[in-house]
Amino acid sequence: MAEAKLRRRFGLRFLAYALVGAVGTACHYAVLVALVALGLLAPVPASVLGAVVGAAVNFVLNARFTFGGRIAWDTAARFFATAALAAAANGVLMALLLASLTIDYRVAQVFVTALLLGVTFLVNAAWTFRARGAP
Numbered sequence: 623m624a625e626a627k628l629r630r631r632f633g634l635r636f637l638a639y640a641l642v643g644a645v646g647t648a649c650h651y652a653v654l655v656a657l658v659a660l661g662l663l664a665p666v667p668a669s670v671l672g673a674v675v676g677a678a679v680n681f682v683l684n685a686r687f688t689f690g691g692r693i694a695w696d697t698a699a700r701f702f703a704t705a706a707l708a709a710a711a712n713g714v715l716m717a718l719l720l721a722s723l724t725i726d727y728r729v730a731q732v733f734v735t736a737l738l739l740g741v742t743f744l745v746n747a748a749w750t751f752r753a754r755g756a757p
Contacts, residue, residue: 632747635688639743642683647735650676654731665720665727670713677705689751700750708742 653672657663663671681701685693712734719730 635747636743638688639684639746640739642680642688643739645683646676646680649679650735651728651731655728658727666713666716669716669727669731670709673709673712674705677702677709681705684746684751689746691751697750701746704742704745704750708738711741712738 650669650672653675654665654668657668657671658665662668681698682693684701685691685697691697715734715737716727716730719725719733720727723730
């Protein structure tokens with residue numbers, strides 16, 4: 623019974639994380655597409671900059687809604703360390719996909735985002751917000 627309750631709590635927390643992530647991802651993609659469409663940056667650096675904007679949105683929303691609590695500096699440091707590694711992974715994966723496949727940068731970004739969603743949830747639940755009772 624306790625295990626089922628834990629799984630349910632974990633699932634609901636992941637759902638909240640994914641919904642919050644959708645908002646951050648919308649910001650990320652808006653920056654990416656705008657910078658490329660305006661000719662200001664190539665897709666890879668525009669994607670990395672968009673990921674940073676999305677990470678800022680995600681931190682605030684996850685701290686308040688997904689993991690419930692106040693916004694603390696130590697938590698912010700862990701979150702942005704995770705986000706920096708995810709942004710670097712985002713850039714590397716985007717560069718690899720765009721260099722090795724004939725694929726639109728927007729499609730590549732969807733694949734990269736899906737992969738990083740799962741990875742960052744696990745890291746944030748286990749480390750970043752752990753003190754707040756994350757499963």
